[in-house]
Amino acid sequence: MPLSLKTPHPARGAQWVRDAFRLFAKRPMAFAGLFFVFLFVALLIGLVPVVGPLLQMAMLPMLSLGFMVASASALQGGPVHPGQFVEPLGGGDAPRRGRLLALCLAYGVGAIGVLLLANVVSGGQLGELQRLVGTGEASQPEIDAMAADRGVFVGTVFALLAATLLSVPFWHAPALVYWGGQGVAQSLFSSTLAVWRAKGAFLVYALAWFGMAAASGLITALLLGLLGAPQLVGLMALVFGLMFSTAFYVSLVFSFHDCFGQAGTPAPDAG
Numbered sequence: 001m002p003l004s005l006k007t008p009h010p011a012r013g014a015q016w017v018r019d020a021f022r023l024f025a026k027r028p029m030a031f032a033g034l035f036f037v038f039l040f041v042a043l044l045i046g047l048v049p050v051v052g053p054l055l056q057m058a059m060l061p062m063l064s065l066g067f068m069v070a071s072a073s074a075l076q077g078g079p080v081h082p083g084q085f086v087e088p089l090g091g092g093d094a095p096r097r098g099r100l101l102a103l104c105l106a107y108g109v110g111a112i113g114v115l116l117l118a119n120v121v122s123g124g125q126l127g128e129l130q131r132l133v134g135t136g137e138a139s140q141p142e143i144d145a146m147a148a149d150r151g152v153f154v155g156t157v158f159a160l161l162a163a164t165l166l167s168v169p170f171w172h173a174p175a176l177v178y179w180g181g182q183g184v185a186q187s188l189f190s191s192t193l194a195v196w197r198a199k200g201a202f203l204v205y206a207l208a209w210f211g212m213a214a215a216s217g218l219i220t221a222l223l224l225g226l227l228g229a230p231q232l233v234g235l236m237a238l239v240f241g242l243m244f245s246t247a248f249y250v251s252l253v254f255s256f257h258d259c260f261g262q263a264g265t266p267a268p269d270a271g
Helices: 012-026 027-048 053-060 060-075 095-120 125-135 140-147 148-169 173-178 184-197 199-226 229-260
Strands: none
Touching: 012 027, 012 053, 012 060, 012 173, 012 199, 027 060, 027 229, 053 060, 053 095, 053 173, 060 125, 060 173, 060 229, 095 148, 095 173, 095 184, 125 140, 125 148, 125 184, 125 229, 173 184, 173 229, 184 199, 184 229, 199 229
16 A cells, blocks of 8 residues: 555544544444454453463554454445454465564563553552452452552553553554555654644544543433432443443544555555
8 A cells, every 4th residue: 555644634633533433333233342352352361371461462553453454344345353353464474464463562562661660650559559459358448548649640640641652653553564564663653753743633533532531421420310320320431431442443544544545455565
């Protein structure tokens, strides 16, 4: 696919979100099934001793690329299925497969590094909170008290900012390797440059997701409160969270289209 680096108008950020929900609404069960399959596999991989967390993080670039492949297929009236997560690794193109796996490993190491640094910044409080939640040794009031600790707050903010910075070079990188035939370093650079040039659109994009999440939470809480069923707020938050997460991954292909052009067939090996 010939690449053409573009600078989308800031308003396109909101359009990515709208387009994602329109496409999701056309194939809700297929896209939701895609996301649940990934969650199930990630859960199983997390059970692997020692390297499980690293492998979970390393899967995320293939999650984004798999959704982009599925979304591009759906836009053309094609199928949406879990096999599209591994489709980019097939085709007999060993060099491209190697570059995609290298991206996955790099992202996994970077993400684990962010979590470790965030724990250090929090004074070890984030790790302790995770341990208490995971083991179930503490009561809910104890967990709430630790969650309100200043160290946990600072560590969480650091983790969010660092994770955002880490996502920039990897945002388009897997798709640039798959559809653009780029190498690892080139794809990371191209992705960073594209996100920077489209920073206005990505800011609007982020604000749109934040606004939708906040509005849905507020409206749901108010409605369930009026209906006398506030205990269902947590359940509805989970439902909205899963729906928004799925739509978010569907939206990735639209950001790629506006930054580089229409996704097409996999590019031949660039060597």
